[in-house]
Amino acid sequence: MHPIVPPFPVTRLRRMRRSAALRDLAQEHRLSVKDLIWPIFITDVPGADVEVPSMPGVVRRTLDGAVRAAEEAAELGIPAICLFPFTDPSLKTETCDEAWNPDNLSNRVIRAIKARVPEVAIMTDIALDPYNSNGHDGLVRDGVILNDETVECLVKMAMAQADAGADILGPSDMMDGRIGAIRTAVEAAGHRDVTIMSYAAKYASAFYGPFRDAVGASGALKGDKKTYQMNPGNTDEALRLIARDLSDGADMVMVKPGMPYLDICFRVKDSFGVPTYAYQVSGEYAMLMGAANNGWVNGEAVMLESLLAFRRAGCDGVLTYFAPRVARLLKD
Structure with missing residues (x-):
């Protein structure tokens, strides 16, 4: 684009900012409730519905609480929720078998929500860390994260979630080859309409x-995740990962984290033109909430501004813990 801007005073760019009506007419990007995916934490462990200390306003929910959250999402017009399980430590093992148990917590919650609120899309998380006694997204042997063996586990995990009724599979593990393997498996099983949102550019x-x-x-993790999650200094690598996952069968792609990586969001959308999402992650949420709760910033204003920034960068939607709060503001 090569804008033609006549010289001042023929052009006074402030003219279009003079009133709220003119600013609305000239606004290039908007935030809608339809742009939101609401991540929720679920658990069978006693103490649910208690606030997570480092995430003010966010709670872990029981199965019944998750169903109520889905009902709330439907009432507010939020199109999708994403499930993240807090697994009983007694179920965590080095082999991660609970990850593909058809009756594990995530799969029971999927079925319960689909029975009660079928119109809300359910996104899942596909990675082994909630079930791994080592805290890693993949199987670990002698301190090494195993790629191909992990992919076999992720396929079983994805199949169990698709069987339970998940609408969107969200592989967040960053193992090589997992998108193609999952797509092949779900197609062969008849789950042809299940979509995949790949965490394709997930940074360490x-x-x-x-x-x-x-x-x-936090306590379970041994070491770090730098051998499989991306180096924060890289951008071209993100585009290679996106291209690979799209060619392997991903329907949508995600950049994670969000605000510190808006340049990646822009490059992805500009390069591929595919449904592109960002995850406004827990640390981003905690910083904004911490500043708001201390009176250092206007909480509602920075929340809305931060989400509008994702839309401006090219994102089609955002996973955000602010989703219900934003939905109420937009509705009002």
Whole structure:
């Protein structure tokens, strides 16, 4: 685009900012409730519906609480929720078998929500860390994260979730080859309409800390995730990962974290023109909430501005813990 801007005073760019009506007419990007995916934490462990200390306003929910959240999403017009399990430590093992148990917590919640609120799309998380006694997204042997063996586990996990009724599978593990393997398996099983949103550009970020508290992975994690999650200094690599996952069968792609990586969101949308999402992760949420709760910023204003930034960068939607609060503001 090569804009033609006549010289001042023929052009006074402030003319279009003079009133709220003119600003509305000239606004290029807007935030809608339809742009939101609401991540929720679920658990069978006693103490549900108690706030996560590092995420003010966010709670772990029982199965019944998750169903109520889905009903709330439907009432507010939020099109999708994403499930993240807090797994009983007694079920965590090095082999992660609970991940593909048809009756594990996530799969029971999927079935319960689909029975009560079928119009709300359910997105899942596909990674082994909630079930891994090592806290990693993949199987570990002698300190090494195993790629191909992990992919076999992820396929079984994806199949169990698709069988339970999941609408969107969200592989967040960053193993090579998992999108193609999952797509082949779900197609062969007749789940042709199940969509895949690949966490294709997921960075080895320090912004995930509160999330790991929420799912109980902080204490379990041994080492770091830098051998499979992306180097925060890389951008071209993100485009290669996106291209690979799209060619392997992903329907949508995600950039994670969100606000520190808006340049990646822009490059992905600009390069591929595919449904592109970002995850406003727990650390981003915690920082905004912390500043708001201390009176350092206007909480509602920065919340809305941060989400509008994702739309401006090219995102079609955002996973955000602010979803119900934003939906109410937009509705009003």
